[in-house]
Amino acid sequence: MNISRKTFLKNASTNLAGAVLAPGILWAQGEDTRNPTKEMRPMDKSYTLKNVRLETGFEYEGDEVIATQTGLFQVEIGNGKITKVSADRPDAQAIDAGGMLMLPAFRDMHIHLDKTFYSDQWRAVRRSGGVKGMIALEQKMLPGMLKHSTEKAERLIELLQSKGTAFARSHVNIEPTSKLDSLKNLEKALENKKKVFGTELVIFPQHGVFYTDSVPYMKEAAGMDIDFIGGLDPFSIDGAIEKTIDFTVQLALDHKKGIDIHLHEQGSSGIQTIEYLIAKVNENPVLRGKTYVSHGFALGRLDKSGQEAMAEKLAAAGVGIVSTIPFGGLVMPIPTLMKYGVEVLTGNDSIVDHWNTFGTGSVLQKANLAAQLYGYTSESGLSRMLKLATGGPVPLDDKGVQQWPRTGDAADLVFLEASCSAEAVSRMSPVKSLIYQGNVVF
Known part of the structure; x- marks a missing residue:
């Protein structure tokens, strides 16, 4: 489900390095980067995100995909790469993603x-x-x-x-x-x-x-x-x-x-x-x-x-x-x-x-327009159009098998207020935070 702004604010927490995720914004301690016109310094070389929403598979009714399954995970970042994806630990000292959906950056x-x-x-x-x-x-x-x-x-x-x-x-x-x-x-x-x-x-x-x-x-x-x-x-x-x-x-x-x-x-x-x-x-x-x-x-x-x-x-x-x-x-x-x-x-x-x-x-808008133009209105069809925004990678393959993120993938990540890729494409969901090669943009 979508995380409300109120819930997101309540869930925001500080990790040991002092990095914070507050309403949809990542920044390094002592330096507010909510304004993307400022040049950002990298965060610490390694940090951990918790309460990250990732897609895990499709839900079927017969042969039809009727929903996308997701779960909350912990994602570790180091030297510009994803170093580990593991079960979520709500009490961990980590940056709280507030249940936001994480996708490959566009x-x-x-x-x-x-x-x-x-x-x-x-x-x-x-x-x-x-x-x-x-x-x-x-x-x-x-x-x-x-x-x-x-x-x-x-x-x-x-x-x-x-x-x-x-x-x-x-x-x-x-x-x-x-x-x-x-x-x-x-x-x-x-x-x-x-x-x-x-x-x-x-x-x-x-x-x-x-x-x-x-x-x-x-x-x-x-x-x-x-x-x-x-x-x-x-x-x-x-x-x-x-x-x-x-x-x-x-x-x-x-x-x-x-x-x-x-x-x-x-x-x-x-x-x-x-x-x-x-x-x-x-x-x-x-x-x-x-x-x-x-x-x-x-x-x-x-x-x-x-x-x-x-x-x-x-x-x-x-x-x-x-x-x-x-x-x-x-x-x-x-x-x-x-x-x-x-x-x-x-x-x-x-x-x-x-x-x-x-x-x-917005290239997410391009994916949305393509879905409308070519009639990709189903859960699976909408999720396939995400590849137009990401330049290729999507979390689930055509059979619903999770293929992203994996250890070693570039830490180029976007966080959206959406329950899944299909919703993100259909509703052009708001972009809340962006990371490039492990560096926080906003």
Whole structure:
């Protein structure tokens, strides 16, 4: 059952190190971190949480899952890892979680931390004639945006944290207008947040690889501390699928990076791009499991048999899809992709910027929208959608066997006022506390 605020306050207790969990807030003694805009120091290297609600299995009526079973446990944390999960000891000197549900911390797997209006004055979107028109607008805006992009990135990270997200894959502009400045500014923000937030970086030729001469900047950035080589609509922006994909793949191979390409094209060029990328990955197996198509809207235009065939190819090649939920009137085949074993991820993409202003910062909301869109209304169905918020891990497998948390798992944890994953997804339950690598965020 849900724990009321009154009960939670009553149950809050202090452990030997002086760490406290009070109404949904973790902090280290002498330093109030209820405001996530402050940089937090780590808690002691090891500590114990008691009265932690964990999922233990499904309750069935015939073959139907009708409820999720949970129990209260004690969870020990040390050096950024879960070191032990054991039976709850109510009288233990430990941080009291007040019966809150503990889940894997959320992961936003497609966002642009480097360019945002968040924390600035309101500005609605100004449409300027398709992607190329928006590129022209962005070229005018970027010099001004770069002046404060470090501070704005930090505020955006704090918004994500407040929604339970402890990790993000961020695309970062690399093009002739900002050159490497966008990346360098973001790196400063990430350094300031490194104890409480994790990232993967995708160098992103937002203005095209060849449409504007981004090649020298992409080559230089590829040698920096980044994780993926990005791309943008090879046919409609650069006018050549093979040339752009070949450049991207070779850069990834040369620098031992992954690939994550924005692909908005919805027609045959979109499908051709996906198929060509699959072929290049099959030629270079080192890229399996490290290659993604962001958006991939062309998949939503295929008929059912075409979607199934493409899902089978993507899964066999180890190419993932990072999709937006929802996207106008287009319905992406996310259930089909999952059915065939394609890695499916999601993110907020834009929060408040010149491309879009509807982002809330919550990937739990994305899981909720997916559940509504695809009819995942049952207990088991709702719980399966949690993987869109966590980037993969869920407490119970499809048969209800507990698979998380386990000893050795990263101590990336979110605490919610919910009875189970299904309720958390359906009700978008309030996030009360967040831990990243054992460090308390709030």
